Amino acid sequence: MIRPIYLYGKEVLREVAQNVDIADKDAVSALVADLKDTLVVADGCGLAAPQIGVSSRVVIVDGTELVDTYPELKDFRRTLINPEVTEESPVKCVYSEGCLSVPGVYADVTRPKAITVRYYDESLQLVEERFEGFACRMVQHELDHLDGKLFVDKVAPIRKKIISKKLLLISKGLVSTSYKTK
Ligand code: NI
Numbered sequence: 001m002i003r004p005i006y007l008y009g010k011e012v013l014r015e016v017a018q019n020v021d022i023a024d025k026d027a028v029s030a031l032v033a034d035l036k037d038t039l040v041v042a043d044g045c046g047l048a049a050p051q052i053g054v055s056s057r058v059v060i061v062d063g064t065e066l067v068d069t070y071p072e073l074k075d076f077r078r079t080l081i082n083p084e085v086t087e088e089s090p091v092k093c094v095y096s097e098g099c100l101s102v103p104g105v106y107a108d109v110t111r112p113k114a115i116t117v118r119y120y121d122e123s124l125q126l127v128e129e130r131f132e133g134f135a136c137r138m139v140q141h142e143l144d145h146l147d148g149k150l151f152v153d154k155v156a157p158i159r160k161k162i163i164s165k166k167l168l169l170i171s172k173g174l175v176s177t178s179y180k181t182k
Helices: 025-042 133-146 157-171
Strands: 046-048 058-062 077-088 092-097 107-112 114-120 126-132
Touching (some): 025 077, 046 133, 077 126, 092 133, 107 133, 107 157, 126 133
Antiparallel strands (some): 046 058, 058 077, 114 126
């Protein structure tokens, strides 16, 4: 089911999400299906459950649309359920980020270059995977959503000043998007 995407300013985006009950397979797969349906329509590369108003620790990433810029993302699609970061590289890197909950805003964000995450995949198997490059960036951005954090919290102060007016407009719903929002 396609769900509206909650915009910057909504409380659910600031909550620390709860782990899902892995034993409740139907509920988990229904949530994953909603995230996928919603992401396709919104034409994004990642979505976290809080962005559709569900405060649960489930995210999806899909890099396949970015293949022209990042060829290594050709088949990169993941569903991460109850993810836990087990390792972070001390080396950091910068990428420009955007977010479906913060439409029209893009900014450079510094984060660890590589991370290792333990999570349940879509078939509810526990896996541990190391992410690098832009794939890693996508995953980190989505995982932040589960802790009530948004990429705009992490931009340099000078840049934040510039985007603050845009953020105010978004929080008042004064923004147009090609997808349904709330
Ligand atoms: Ni986001």
